[in-house]
Amino acid sequence: MPAIVNLFSFLAEQPGFSETVTFDQLSQFIGLASSIKNDILAAQPPTHDPNDPPLLLAPHQRVFLTQTCNIPLEFIDHCWLAVREMVWRKTVEEGARLNDHQFEAWYTGRDFQLSGQTLWPPTQQCTNTNCPSTQLLRERDGIFPVTLFTLRNGARATYSTYLTCGGM
Numbered sequence: 587m588p589a590i591v592n593l594f595s596f597l598a599e600q601p602g603f604s605e606t607v608t609f610d611q612l613s614q615f616i617g618l619a620s621s622i623k624n625d626i627l628a629a630q631p632p633t634h635d636p637n638d639p640p641l642l643l644a645p646h647q648r649v650f651l652t653q654t655c656n657i658p659l660e661f662i663d664h665c666w667l668a669v670r671e672m673v674w675r676k677t678v679e680e681g682a683r684l685n686d687h688q689f690e691a692w693y694t695g696r697d698f699q700l701s702g703q704t705l706w707p708p709t710q711q712c713t714n715t716n717c718p719s720t721q722l723l724r725e726r727d728g729i730f731p732v733t734l735f736t737l738r739n740g741a742r743a744t745y746s747t748y749l750t751c752g753g754m
């Protein structure tokens with residue numbers, strides 16, 4: 587993880603960034619982007635290495651982060667480049683995914699089929715030992731709406747995914 591001085595000097599490289607984007611907005615960006623890591627990965631080409639944070643976000647992810655972090659769209663790409671390593675290494679604790687802290691953001695997420703609780707398979711690559719493919723698993727039918735029943739927070743509207751391997 588870079589020293590904070592490196593992070594802020596990188597952010598300041600884009601004219602207007604430091605004067606426009608607040609620390610709270612940046613913090614919100616890191617939190618939300620960390621919760622949609624699987625979505626970010628699913629939008630990459632199948633040859634993408636899942637250990638590397640991608641260089642670019644998909645268009646709907648950029649618009650989602652603009653709206654929920656109140657960061658102008660022109661700064662979103664630079665913001666992502668600055669924190670992508672941090673986002674990629676960050677582990678999102680299961681309980682935190684279900685708290686109501688970012689409830690409004692996830693309400694907006696419905697417009698983009700993005701949710702902090704989307705159910706993804708635990709692996710991004712094929713687990714069949716006979717399979718030669720090292721590519722990323724792909725969504726077979728897109729993501730679909732489901733209701734998640736939780737002990738603490740009751741029923742929650744979210745999404746589920748079905749990933750499939752193209753190797754065999």
Ligand SMILES: [Zn+2]
Nearest residue numbers: 712717751753
């Ligand atoms: Zn396979």
